[in-house]
Amino acid sequence: MRTSRDPVRVVLAEDSVLLREGIARLLTDAGFDVVGLSDNAGTLLAQIEASQPDVAIVDVRMPPTHTDEGLRAAHEIRERWPEIGVVLLSQYVEVGLASRLLAKGPNRIGYLLKDRITDVEEFAAAVRRVAEGGSSLDPTVVTQLLALRQASNDLQRLTARERQVLALMAEGLSNQAVADRLVVSVRAVEKHVTSIFDKLGLPLTNDAHRRVLAVLAFIRN
Amino acid sequence: MFESVRRARLGWRQATAVFGAGVALTMVATSLTGHFAGEASRRSQDVDSLRLSGDLQSVMLGHTALLSALRSLHRVNQPLTRAQFHDFVAGGRLLEQHPGAQALEFARRLQAGATTDGPTVVPVGFGAPGVGPPAAADRWIVDYLEPLQGNEAAFGLDLGAEPTRRAAIEAACADDRPYATPPVRLVQETGSSSGLVVFSPLYDAGVAPPSLSDRMVHCSGLMIVVYRATDMLASVRDHNPTVDFEIYDSGPIAARADDVRPRTEVLLFDSDSGGRASDMGSSRRVGLDFHGRRWLLVVDEPAAPPLAARAVGVIGLAFSLVVAGLVLQLATFRRRALARGRVAAAGDRDRRSLERDLHDGAQQRLLSVSLALHQVQNQVDAGGRAATMLKAASDELSQSLAELRELAQGLHPAVLSDHGLAVAAEGLVARAPVFVDLRVDLSGRLPQPVEVAAYYVLCESLANAAKHARATWMQVTIRQTQRLLSVEVRDDGVGLAGTAGGTGLRGLADRVEALDGRFRVLSTPGRGTCVRAEIPFG
Numbered sequence: 119m120r121t122s123r124d125p126v127r128v129v130l131a132e133d134s135v136l137l138r139e140g141i142a143r144l145l146t147d148a149g150f151d152v153v154g155l156s157d158n159a160g161t162l163l164a165q166i167e168a169s170q171p172d173v174a175i176v177d178v179r180m181p182p183t184h185t186d187e188g189l190r191a192a193h194e195i196r197e198r199w200p201e202i203g204v205v206l207l208s209q210y211v212e213v214g215l216a217s218r219l220l221a222k223g224p225n226r227i228g229y230l231l232k233d234r235i236t237d238v239e240e241f242a243a244a245v246r247r248v249a250e251g252g253s254s255l256d257p258t259v260v261t262q263l264l265a266l267r268q269a270s271n272d273l274q275r276l277t278a279r280e281r282q283v284l285a286l287m288a289e290g291l292s293n294q295a296v297a298d299r300l301v302v303s304v305r306a307v308e309k310h311v312t313s314i315f316d317k318l319g320l321p322l323t324n325d326a327h328r329r330v331l332a333v334l335a336f337i338r339n
Numbered sequence: 340m341f342e343s344v345r346r347a348r349l350g351w352r353q354a355t356a357v358f359g360a361g362v363a364l365t366m367v368a369t370s371l372t373g374h375f376a377g378e379a380s381r382r383s384q385d386v387d388s389l390r391l392s393g394d395l396q397s398v399m400l401g402h403t404a405l406l407s408a409l410r411s412l413h414r415v416n417q418p419l420t421r422a423q424f425h426d427f428v429a430g431g432r433l434l435e436q437h438p439g440a441q442a443l444e445f446a447r448r449l450q451a452g453a454t455t456d457g458p459t460v461v462p463v464g465f466g467a468p469g470v471g472p473p474a475a476a477d478r479w480i481v482d483y484l485e486p487l488q489g490n491e492a493a494f495g496l497d498l499g500a501e502p503t504r505r506a507a508i509e510a511a512c513a514d515d516r517p518y519a520t521p522p523v524r525l526v527q528e529t530g531s532s533s534g535l536v537v538f539s540p541l542y543d544a545g546v547a548p549p550s551l552s553d554r555m556v557h558c559s560g561l562m563i564v565v566y567r568a569t570d571m572l573a574s575v576r577d578h579n580p581t582v583d584f585e586i587y588d589s590g591p592i593a594a595r596a597d598d599v600r601p602r603t604e605v606l607l608f609d610s611d612s613g614g615r616a617s618d619m620g621s622s623r624r625v626g627l628d629f630h631g632r633r634w635l636l637v638v639d640e641p642a643a644p645p646l647a648a649r650a651v652g653v654i655g656l657a658f659s660l661v662v663a664g665l666v667l668q669l670a671t672f673r674r675r676a677l678a679r680g681r682v683a684a685a686g687d688r689d690r691r692s693l694e695r696d697l698h699d700g701a702q703q704r705l706l707s708v709s710l711a712l713h714q715v716q717n718q719v720d721a722g723g724r725a726a727t728m729l730k731a732a733s734d735e736l737s738q739s740l741a742e743l744r745e746l747a748q749g750l751h752p753a754v755l756s757d758h759g760l761a762v763a764a765e766g767l768v769a770r771a772p773v774f775v776d777l778r779v780d781l782s783g784r785l786p787q788p789v790e791v792a793a794y795y796v797l798c799e800s801l802a803n804a805a806k807h808a809r810a811t812w813m814q815v816t817i818r819q820t821q822r823l824l825s826v827e828v829r830d831d832g833v834g835l836a837g838t839a840g841g842t843g844l845r846g847l848a849d850r851v852e853a854l855d856g857r858f859r860v861l862s863t864p865g866r867g868t869c870v871r872a873e874i875p876f877g
Contacts, residue, residue: 136703136704137703137710144714147717178757184695184699185757189758209698209753210748210753212763212766213765213766213769214764214769217765218762233706233741233744235706236706238713262769262770263769266765
């Protein structure tokens with residue numbers, strides 16, 4: 119069993135050589151232990167079986183058809199090894215895919231635009247979050263998910279700031295991370311969170327992780 | 340009350356049914372009255388006359404062009420030599436291109452009292468060979484002649500010696516334009532056909548002097564086309580084999596206005612070689628001008644078949660023509676719509692491949708460059724100038740990546756080809772500006788063209804509803820039955836009548852119909868719009 123001091127063990131499936139090497143290097147630099155590299159779903163699954171990593175980072179488009187190979191692999195991973203996190207990387211993000219991924223539970227799942235890797239710290243944090251059982255959704259997708267709930271009166275009752283906090287929680291951020299992002303105190307964030315949960319009629323809990331789940335459950339109706 | 344903007348898609352079966360009904364109607368009409376037959380016959384005679392005179396005029400135009408060419412030849416080559424004349428006529432194959440033209444000639448004018456200096460051939464007059472005209476009159480000697488073979492008899496001829504020709508020549512000189520003779524007997528003619536000679540005047544200075552008297556004095560030669568009437572007009576007969584007609588020469592045009600004497604009509608051409616006399620009482624007569632002559636086209640009424648049979652023929656023909664036209668129009672309409680649909684599909688494939696190039700090629704490369712920049716950033720002094728520059732560069736790169744993604748998405752909806760219609764529809768609905776109730780019932784992926792067509796139906800309808808119909812609520816239903824995909828978009832807007840939504844809808848209809856599908860828009864002012872597409876697959 120991994121302790122919190124051990125480096126997070128990662129396998130990476132990405133068919134572009136340049137990108138694969140680049141991501142592997144940035145993960146290594148960020149303290150991850152990259153235990154497997156592959157350029158297709160088959161090899162990826164074999165590596166996971168052999169090395170049992172904490173998290174798999176998977177490109178959605180991979181050979182042979184370059185459509186949804188990565189997505190299918192992700193479903194298989196979650197099916198066979200529910201304790202292993204999956205971060206899907208894609209050239210574009212779509213709300214329809216996000217809701218399908220979340221439908222099987224918002225745990226240990228990440229869905230990010232590939233561009234996010236260039237913000238190394240945030241990307242590393244997102245991968246770490248998923249490895250630790252949380253979720254990490256691309257802000258673009260969160261915006262679209264919220265748009266789907268636009269008509270609901272509940273959301274209309276939130277203030278602009280509260281909606282901002284809600285969106286960041288939906289991305290998977292902890293209170294501390296939300297506070298860092300908005301450059302406010304954790305205390306202020308906690309106040310917003312209480313207000314949001316109150317207005318949306320969600321059960322309040324002290325567990326940051328469960329709060330995120332509640333928010334996601336609410337958003338995807 | 341719904342106004343239906345339905346795209347007719349009549350097939351051959353329907354057209355045939357219409358045709359059958361038309362024929363039945365014809366029979367009834369025929370048995371009721373024979374009156375229509377006579378009327379229709381007269382109409383058809385009118386149509387014949389129009390077509391014939393059109394054909395005749397196009398023949399005449401061709402010959403006018405020939406004369407202009409000959410005159411230009413003279414204008415650019417002064418003096419014109421026999422060799423040049425030969426090369427021009429033979430090289431341009433002028434005789435072959437102008438049916439009925441027997442000979443092209445150049446005649447030189449010998450003023451009264453002047454002696455022959457050029458040609459060696461002694462000019463002779465009409466009638467008795469070797470007998471020259473009176474020295475007191477001008478002589479018009481045929482100097483150059485193409486082709487010589489068969490036309491030898493006309494070579495060296497004095498055209499001025501024959502009164503009909505002399506009249507036409509003088510008119511041509513006076514008016515500076517071509518004049519034709521009435522039907523004449525050609526010296527080279529061996530059969531029974533009438534001939535026509537058209538004279539075009541040439542002047543000393545190359546251009547005609549302004550005054551009439553100067554024109555008469557300075558006209559120095561003639562370009563001449565000699566026609567055999569039967570050959571010249573044969574093409575008109577060949578184009579209209581079922582029509583019986585004659586062409587008459589009824590005298591010079593200029594004399595017509597004040598000349599009250601009964602005109603003599605000389606037969607130029609008879610389409611019926613049997614020589615049946617035309618019945619003037621039931622003929623159509625059309626006047627046409629040919630180089631100073633008034634010609635008369637006489638179209639004879641066809642011999643009358645039994646009245647009932649004739650009526651069936653004429654009206655039946657009219658009906659079948661109308662129906663055939665309808666069927667043709669429909670076929671063309673549908674073919675064009677199909678073509679537009681296919682063009683759209685081809686465009687889809689191109690855009691998809693471009694989208695892939697951008698996403699999987701350019702974007703991935705830029706990303707790895709971006710990563711490399713970050714590596715470098717980590718190794719330079721955080722506060723230094725290099726770090727600032729690197730930061731600016733990588734920000735710029737991020738911006739480019741975002742733009743590239745937008746561009747690729749705009750080219751082709753990657754989500755559609757990668758993940759199918761259901762996932763793509765959710766994205767469209769999420770981005771719609773108003774609430775959309777989405778109902779999807781699909782069992783899996785569908786053929787690419789079907790998905791693409793359905794996707795564009797959704798896109799366009801959602802956009803129309805929000806933009807033009809000012810809807811506040813929409814419902815999208817995507818359903819799949821055994822071999823049919825149906826997509827329906829309803830809204831509560833003001834309706835699409837008279838809005839800019841029309842052109843987009845037309846494109847959608849083309850796409851859907853190219854796949855043998857059905858496309859329908861139901862729209863009522865103030866009561867919403869319903870767009871429905873049904874596309875077969877498998």
